[in-house]
Amino acid sequence: MQRAIRTAALATAAVLAGAGVTACGGGSTSSSGADTITYWATNQSASLDADKKILQPEIDKFTKQTGVKVELEVIPSADLLNRILAATTSGKGPDVLNIGNTWSASLQATGAFVPWDKAKLAEVGGASRFLPTALKSTGATGEDPMSLPLYTNAYELYYSKKLFKAAGISAPPKTWSEFVSAGRKLTKDTDGDGETDQWGLGMQGASPSYAAHLAYILGTQHGAEVFDGHTPKFADAGMVDGIDQWLSWMGEDGIANPSDAEVADKTAMTQSFAAGKAGMILAQASTGLTLSQFDMAADDYGVAPVPAQDTPPAGGKDIGSFVGGINVAIFKNTGNLDGATRFVKFLTSAGEQVILNKVYGTLPSVTDAKDPAFETPALAVARDTLADRSQPLPQITEEAQFETLVGSAMNGFAARTATGDQPGKSAIKDEMAAANQKLEAGS
Template identity: 25%
Template sequence: MKKLLVLMSMMVLSLALVACSGGDEGESADGEKTLKVWAMGEEGKKLKDFVKDFEENNPKITVDVQAIPWGKAHDKLLTAVASGNGPDVLQIGTTWVPEFAEAGAFKDLSEYMDDYESFNKDNFFDGSVSTMKYNDQVVGVPWYVDTRVMYYRTDLLKEAGFDQAPDTWSELKDAAKKLADRGEGQYGIDIDRNDQINPFIFAWQNGYEADLANKDLNFESPEFKEAMEYYVSYFEQGLSQKEKGGDIIQGFKTGKKPIFFSGPWMIDIIQDKAPGIEGKWATAVMPKKESRTSSMGGSNLAVFHNTDKVDASLKFISYMTQVDTQLDWLETSNTLPSRTEAWEDSALKDDPMYETFGKQLEQTKPGIQTEQFERIAQELLATLEKVVVGDADLEKELEKFNKEAQELITED
């Protein structure tokens, strides 16, 4: 909150110097407009050429795409909010939505929702819909999505007595034990301890829910504690590598790490870097405890709060969230469509790898929708690190973590 107060103070001071993001410079005398779009990572690079079709169909709008590396995006957005000098349209990662919405970065789109069919919340997976809103405002529209599923070596699982992917928590633990028993240096599964969403996935599968309405993260609940015990047990029992190192693709290729959880980007990576195991691996939805819940990731498209090109911005977002556009974008970028209707297309429905993601996306949750989520998630990883690597007591460390996390969301 203190950081946001500082930002807001800076914003007030800067408004006299910077009235709006585009100003009059973005529009010519005959009504032609230049729409500034900030997009992140590889998507930003590919979007520069992709928007040409939109420009052809909207000859008075030129789209100026600035590709921003993900590593620099957060600070750049903070600066834009503080100065008021931002883009017209921006890509925003789903876990960043609460933080920047709280800072006032986005224009409320509530009054425009009925004007654009592609903005209808019924078009999207439930896990995405919750990222569209902050308090009573609509702050963005889902652009693309991702989630985590299980990648597994079908041949090695079969040798261990499993004709299909582990379907439950107990089956996963059983399979991991059998695979780890193959010999020294062999593991049953790889759980990435640097991935901040993994512990929450286990917690959601065990029935955990945060109660943000009452500012209670519920990290003291049995559902959360049991999930963390289950998570830690894979490292304590030698089923997942505790030490750093060991590339997951190499480990998957050699069979040293025959099961792992990851997103859709891994499909192309495995096919490219491990062609020798073609036909020996597959994807599956998450194993079930109380549910099969996985994470809802991806990015939304939002309108910067003080743009003077609202109509052009909305028209661009509408274009990017059309079903046909999303299927073209899938072919261009390998990112998954946010529109559920797009998943009826044969490019996704008839591909067994992508079909898995379509099923998993029906059971997802985004990161806890508080502006403090990133800090909370990193605190949890640090807590689990003390237990896994430092042999600290899990119950005591979770007590400390819960206290620190509660202070984060209740601070003035």
């Protein structure tokens, strides 16, 4: 049901954009007067309550400085896009909100957000304060940003030092063949009951966004372009090969637990890894915070770049991640633009960037936020990946539909694979061709 709602909401947003209609009327949901704004933050840690405990002291600090009160709501990551799209169509949303940076161009097309033109950017210190890589994921190419970078992230490989040592694996894998080989050594029956209880890899097989992220990384490594302009190329050979590789970890390679086909939440995947039920996970740099909340110390795991293809296919690019992160935006129907802008300025200030990114284990999105905490091995890998092995997801209106259509199809593939019926490349191509047609038809 959730996937159907999400697809319908995206179609509604596309219709609004195509008709040149912006959300109007109703104002923000804030109801406590001109000195109050509402803020939707996305779930970044192990629980909504944990995020509230992190954010509320900073919000209180802002209120003390400015007199502007902030009503905080932390939105589960899996629900965030649906909530945002509902707000854009109804005209009733928060004053300030977080978005996944890959959705920037798609959400910009709704016309529901305040654009950050040159004059508006000057109110937060100007564009030059922000990392150039992070600014590439703030809206459609050639247009003023619809959001600003808040937390910067990248995918990397987490591995259990204890399980690697027990399996006789001396170093993290650099290529996918080494990755599968390590995964097989880690997959075992540890208690002698005849059932596998330790797996090489933990996955989020039921998360559309996670699946689509891996499709983009692996597909690009295989030579996929994903879009030709605005035309979807989901059924091209590179994308099919990337999706097939992802499915093989649970299917043909046998290194991921079939029950992971039902895992939609990052927290469940990281909890399993922290408990020693999986030897590796592919996750973003902010994962360290969640692991610490599950009592896994930083010394208990290692972090390495996402592996590369053993023999890069023709046209393949050696990327380990897209430019990941969370952005902050202002809803155009805010009843307090000044207060909302001041809050964004506060969140993107050097001091708050240090505090928040330090807690969340992400990289600051501004150049003037400095702290030794950003020199950890995990963040060093993320920084190098962003500098040398990353590219932004396409900043076009249809990007969010890529995540929804391709990711949802991959979730279905994973469910089949979990039953022992891994789809072949022909079936993958057919489903991707259908996704192309759905996107082009606006459904």
